[in-house]
Amino acid sequence: MFFLKDLPSDDMIARVGAGLDIDPSRIRDRLGALRAASVLMRRIEQYLAMHGLSQTQFLVLMVIEREPARDSLQSSEIAARLDISRPVLSKTLATMERSGLIRRQGDGRRAPIAPTETGRARFDALLPGYFALLDPGPDAQNDP
Amino acid sequence: MFFLKDLPSDDMIARVGAGLDIDPSRIRDRLGALRAASVLMRRIEQYLAMHGLSQTQFLVLMVIEREPARDSLQSSEIAARLDISRPVLSKTLATMERSGLIRRQGDGRRAPIAPTETGRARFDALLPGYFALLDPGPDAQNDP
DNA sequence: CCCCTATAGTTACCATGATAACAACAGGAG
DNA sequence: CTCCTGTTGTTATCATGGTAACTATAGGGG
Numbered sequence: 001m002f003f004l005k006d007l008p009s010d011d012m013i014a015r016v017g018a019g020l021d022i023d024p025s026r027i028r029d030r031l032g033a034l035r036a037a038s039v040l041m042r043r044i045e046q047y048l049a050m051h052g053l054s055q056t057q058f059l060v061l062m063v064i065e066r067e068p069a070r071d072s073l074q075s076s077e078i079a080a081r082l083d084i085s086r087p088v089l090s091k092t093l094a095t096m097e098r099s100g101l102i103r104r105q106g107d108g109r110r111a112p113i114a115p116t117e118t119g120r121a122r123f124d125a126l127l128p129g130y131f132a133l134l135d136p137g138p139d140a141q142n143d144p
Numbered sequence: 145m146f147f148l149k150d151l152p153s154d155d156m157i158a159r160v161g162a163g164l165d166i167d168p169s170r171i172r173d174r175l176g177a178l179r180a181a182s183v184l185m186r187r188i189e190q191y192l193a194m195h196g197l198s199q200t201q202f203l204v205l206m207v208i209e210r211e212p213a214r215d216s217l218q219s220s221e222i223a224a225r226l227d228i229s230r231p232v233l234s235k236t237l238a239t240m241e242r243s244g245l246i247r248r249q250g251d252g253r254r255a256p257i258a259p260t261e262t263g264r265a266r267f268d269a270l271l272p273g274y275f276a277l278l279d280p281g282p283d284a285q286n287d288p
Numbered sequence: 289c290c291c292c293t294a295t296a297g298t299t300a301c302c303a304t305g306a307t308a309a310c311a312a313c314a315g316g317a318g
Numbered sequence: 319c320t321c322c323t324g325t326t327g328t329t330a331t332c333a334t335g336g337t338a339a340c341t342a343t344a345g346g347g348g
Contacts (some may be wrong), residue, residue, distance in 0.1 A: 001145070001305085003183060003227045006205055012210050022275045030278040032185075037181030038227075040174075041146060054334070059148055065286045066156050076296065083147045083338060090298055093332085110296080110343085134174040144146075145335085175318085177331080198304070220326065227304060236304085240329055292347085299340070310329075318321085 001041065002034040039137055044133055051126055056084060056092050057101065058130070061123040072105060072114035148180040168253065188277055195270055200228060200236050201245065202274070204260055205267040216249060216258035 005054040008016070008031070010024040013135035018025070045055050063081045064073050079089050093113065096102045113125065152160070152175070154168040161168070172175065189199050207225045208217050217225075223233050237257065240246045245263035248255040
């Protein structure tokens with residue numbers, strides 16, 4: 001996350017980077033993109049958290065849900081689709097199992113992981129709001 | 145941070161969001177922007193961490209450094225410029241003071257905070273690489 | 289069939305974000 | 319001058335990310 005509230009002006013960038021071979025306007029644009037993305041990500045996280053899911057938990061449900069021909073994935077397959085470390089995935093799956101969002105089918109270490117009915121319902125319920133945050137549309141209200 | 149490695153295709157988005165009034169291509173673009181920003185932020189964090197600074201610590205130095213007419217800021221002024229909670233700023237400043245990056249001038253609760261020589265030097269040394277990550281320029285190499 | 293090795297998953301520990309609750313202080317009303 | 323109040327800073331406590339080290343398992347060679 002990028003926490004700088006007021007982006008530096010081109011002048012500021014030029015002054016701070018005095019003597020460096022930089023293009024202030026490109027730097028400013030990139031910082032703007034980082035800031036915009038951070039604000040959006042925060043909103044998304046807050047929205048999901050309000051409904052008891054973390055961003056990562058939501059993405060776990062999504063990668064399983066979006067598989068056309070399957071309704072479960074192995075842990076290693078989820079890991080291949082998400083850019084998080086294996087320990088974090090391990091903990092996330094444990095949490096999700098405890099809260100009844102997913103179920104391990106079978107008992108081996110490689111048991112496939114499927115959303116429960118609850119998990120699927122929660123995901124479906126959150127999806128419209130998620131898309132709305134991503135694409136507010138032409139007549140969206142900005143918070144003051 | 146947004147951890148989805150492979151962005152969904154428009155088809156996937158349309159299928160997952162079936163029945164919702166969404167524009168798949170706009171959703172995809174937004175997800176792409178989130179992902180790009182996340183990857184860049186990770187690189188920046190990694191770069192700064194390699195040199196012993198967190199992103200937030202770097203930004204603290206930046207907001208003081210970029211003030212044209214001053215060489216110190218009060219904690220509350222830093223808080224106003226960074227979008228982090230007060231407890232986090234408090235801890236960050238404590239850490240930075242311990243590691244000799246900043247100094248509190250005076251001893252009241254409102255003591256202005258100034259970078260030490262070390263802090264200023266570290267910031268200056270990291271700035272070129274920071275800008276280079278933000279704007280790789282026309283002949284940049286992408287990691288394979 | 290048993291062991292060996294590579295890989296997959298987990299545990300332990302650390303850093304950094306958040307909120308809630310508490311403490312310290314500045315500045316004004318009396 | 320004193321007290322009251324609102325703001326600022328800090329201390330819990332929690333969630334979620336990371337790396338390093340450990341454990342369990344799958345699958346092949348003997």
